[in-house]
Amino acid sequence: MNKKLREELDGLRFGGQEDVLRRTHPRSWRDRLRGLWNKELEIPVVPLGLSFAVILAVVAASQLRSPEDDGDAASGDPRQLIEVGGNTYWKDDYERAVASIESDGQG
Structure with a gap:
């Protein structure tokens, strides 16, 4: 069996020994960098x-949150969004701004 194997592989020769050694055991910094x-x-x-x-x-959960969920649940301050004149405001900020404008107009 060994003899038959040798006969079949007799025509094959490996000629890349130097290239394989250079890749597996790099000697220069260039070869090491190439390997890296x-x-x-x-x-x-x-x-x-x-x-x-x-x-x-x-991301999907943050996109599905409703505006009512934007309140500060830890402090018990459920802020509400309202739409006035095509713009969206926090309700408490809007009421404060309207009250300050009304008080300035009366004085």
Whole structure:
């Protein structure tokens, strides 16, 4: 069997020994930098896909929030948005501005 294998492989010759040695055992800084540049990156698909899905869910949840949810729940200050004249204002800020304009007009 060994003899038959040698006969079949007799015509094949490997001529890239120097190139293989240069790649596997770099001697110069240039060869080392080339090896670093040609390094393959393996990116795991499952964690990458999972992180993408989490980011997508967070963005979607923030887009679906209603304006009533914008209040400060920790302090119990549920601010409301109102629309006046085609513009949107916080209700308390609008009432304060209107009251200050009315008080300036009377004085």
